[in-house]
Amino acid sequence: MRLATAALFVGLAMVATGSQKEELCAPEAVNVTDADFCKGLEVFYPEVGNIGCMVVPSCNSYRQKITLWPQPIVKFPKASEGTDMQKGAIQGQELTAYQPPTPPPHSGFHRYQFSVYLQEGKAISLLPEENAARGFWKMDQFLSRFHLSEPEASTQFMTQNYEDSPDAHVPIRGSSKPKDKLKMSGFALLVCVHLAHHL
Template identity: 50%
Template sequence: MKLLMAVILTLGLMAMVAGQLPKNEDRMCVHQMLSQGDALFCKGNLNVIYPEIGDVGCMYVPECNDFRQKISSWSQPSIKYSQAHEGDSLKTGNISGSELTGYQPPGPPPQTGFHRYQFILFEQPERGKPITLSTKEKAKRGSWSISDFIKHFHLGSPVATNQFLTQNYHDF
């Protein structure tokens, strides 16, 4: 094992010395987890699954394999929560129900660094106001306050949360 590791290290150093770094597609795809502070948001085993990458929860979307570009065009991820009390749809990721607003893929503008994309799961109260968005909230995804929404509909504490970070694919 030590010999094999030495050979791999030597080949890597030779490529660097010769100035021939491997192309992006040839590099190993590293899934970097979020910092300890950012990881505190990830609670409750909520999975956010995109094609090709898998579960992006609590990590940076890797730059390899054009994942940062692809994630901006893929359809909505599969969301799974294995500890759901009732309903196999949330356990399997085949969620159905009333959609408040359509999915929009991540699209961080160029030269703005990493952006957070957060997923928050609440248990819907059995009784109470029907959950809807106001006209103002429907107009623009970023035009409303999540904390006001939670208070208005008496949602309480989240059951599970997750997030990932990505940046514009032209920025690296």
């Protein structure tokens, strides 16, 4: 009986320890100023869930893993039209392919912003130079060209290069070192923008 009780206690201790570890490894909310940008969009990545309006945690090597994950599922739960947008099955013409967040080392935290604009039947396209290199793509000029004003919904998350994180030297199976390039992604109705932010 004592052996069974001891085994049960060890099992409960392992479960309790595991749940405490998971609680410690969770995204934290962005600061109040950055939270003002978060209005109605959710961004889901595997393992961490919805990181809209959050800082990607360094634990569990999430800042390295996010550079390898496929594009997130972006949901607009309060969409007045289209259940696809509510569920994250956003449809439409893709202007540029998704590229994961890869902030350069020693550049601080970077914001990755997602915005949904009402297209109102306007055809959206990129200029040849915008297609050639993302460095030529300017958000304010894009919005002005297509007369897009305030987004219907928006959110952002923040991350930094995994090498700048406390657990930077934990290896990931099957991973490769990310390239040191800034990335942006854009969609016809959903626009994702990357901004650098030094803390």
